[in-house]
Amino acid sequence: MVGVYVDQEDGHTVFELSSANDIDIGDVIAWDSGTALGTQSYRNLTKGWTADVYVANHGVAAANLEVQLLAGSS
Secondary structure, three states: OEEEEEHHHOEEEEEEEOOOOOOOOOOOEEOOOOOOOEEEEEEEOOOOEEEEEEEEEEEEOHHHHHHHHHHHHO
C-alpha cells in the first residue's frame, strides 16, 4: 500500500500496487479519475510505466495516512 499526495485535493490517494513496479519519493503519478475506487490504471510518468492498482481511498489527510495504510495491509 502506498499513499500519494495529490496537490489539487490537498490530501492523499491510497492504493495497492498489484505489480512489481515501484514508486519512489518524487515520482509523478497520473490517473484519470480522482474519485474512482477499486481497480484503476495508474501511470508513473517519471519511470514510464502503467499498471493496474487497487485504489482504497482518496482525499486522506496526512494525519490519517498511517491508519489508512495499515488498514489496507491487513
